[in-house]
Amino acid sequence: MDLVSFPLNDCHGYSVKFSPFIERRIACVASQNYGLSGSGFLFVLDLSPTNHLTLAVQSQWTDGLFDLAFAEDHPDIILTASGDGGIQLWDLKTPEVPKLVWKEHSREVCCLDWNQTRQQQLVLSSSWDRSIKLWDPKGTKSICTFLGHSDLVYNVTWSPHLPNCFASVSGDHTLCIWNSTKPGQPVVKLTAHATEVLACDWSKYDRNVIATGGVDGRIRAWDLRNTTAPCFELIGHEYAVKRLRFSPHQAHLLASCSYDMTTRVWDTRRLQPEVFAHHREFVYGLDFSCLSPDKVADCSWDRTVSIYTPPSVLNTE
Template identity: 55%
Template sequence: MPTFLTPNRHGYSVRFSPYQPERIVCATSQYFGLAGGGTLFLLEITPEGNLVEISTFQWTDGLFDVVWSETDANIVVSASGDGVLQLWNVSCPQLPPQTFREHKKEVYSVDWSQTRQEQFVLSASWDCSVKLWDPNRPNSLATFLGHSQLVYSAMWSPHVPSCFASVSGDGTLRIWNSHVPQRATMTLRAHDAEVLCCDWCKYDQNILATGGSDGLIRGWDLRSFSSPIFEQKGCEYAVRRVKFSPHHFSALASVSYDFTTRIWDFKVSSEAIETVKHHSEFVYGLDFNNHVPGQIADCGWDSLIHVFSPRSLSALRPHLTLAPK
């Protein structure tokens, strides 16, 4: 299992490149994100199976999330505790980042649209807003207000242009049309607790999942939004991130403050089909490798990044149709 140590930096977000299956970027923070700066690590899995550093990028505040561009293999966008977004060219470590400065508090989530019709970035902030950005323009295109508490995550639909979901400390899941910033198109009380994360199913445009500080993962169908279509139980503490598999319709992965990474199949059981315990602190970052079926990366506050292939995923039959890029 390739592992990388980020000394004195605590992991918040890890992402595989959509272009190069061996490339990974990880956003980290000093002092658990409570103070100090942040470091972005560009890593590569070698043919020998080691995880090695290619370059690092420094910011004056903690980095909480990172996403790859869907149009340029060398561009990533990160988000920091001072409310700033940074656009980095990882092929030119000496260049300072392009910055986007409008949020008034921590930015906890960034996402790049995956549909070919549009190429925009979403940012979700503790100032209770979500903002829409064109990476080629210095000012945001729109601001989405409606959540009454901090927004933890905003994620584009991989299927429907202009559609995204957001989740918040107010317990709600909201669905938005990016062309209509005045109001959400759908609002649901998703958990009786803070909702920390969400993700869209890669094979059904109507299905998405939420994870809450109650330790629950719930699945939702936009065609029948009143009650969850599945509920996964077993996390002892908050679910920090949840991801649908790009290779299996009903498989998900999650990371939690209980130090675990869990694999789920909502068609099989409400309990995890595998629990991985290789972190000694909160696990924050999680991603699937689109190019390597069953391969996952995670990172946590123990300063470790792991790349691994859970046994349970190798036993699942891949979905017959390809997920969108």
């Protein structure tokens, strides 16, 4: 499997993302004391030609860090989300302190997403304060706030196909679809699971399909043209599904990670997964590389972040 890992010192991994500009670069955010107290750290790591992860940049924040987003318009800009309700904008050329801090959320910011359409640079944040906020990365305050969930908003993600469309999932069991130009109620709202919903991601190949992951351990895919029932369901995780990622390279591949300490790569045509159990604690972060078709990264509360090649990503049938 060609697994390469990097120790996160005494910090517990929360989120990992591949750079959209530098092929062999990832960034990971991790927090001391399981994010309950202490500082948060941003680790920027490069995969060397000899297949080792090396530290390129490290930054520290005064509170736990729970998610990050690479800028889509500059290779050295990263956003992080913190437990004090703040969002930090870092320039990796001067990583000692953030260039900008937004602090409008009243509770932990748990998810960030920078839009990928490149028509207009916009950022979404979601929080335990039950709100979603829209930001201009060059601005000093949010553009607008979206209120429609009745519980924590765990995940928010832009559609890769429709510039003004995004999705969110919440502890209120629902999946919502929003129009970013209309900050009223969601365009679509459906009960996705009988439990809290922690994760969602859009298909990169079908504009109408989005997957959700719940505390029930189930992954469900929804076709927004008919939401009366899931278009498929993946059952196998023993505990909550923390994060989902559709492959940007193969339409039938979907990765998931879970509190059951596994990462799985599913073939949605056969509803069967490859199971990877190299972590010893909850797996919190997960990403496919958009530049390297054979690379997946994950991070865990076991204080490690890993890059590897699942056999399924090499099968292009």
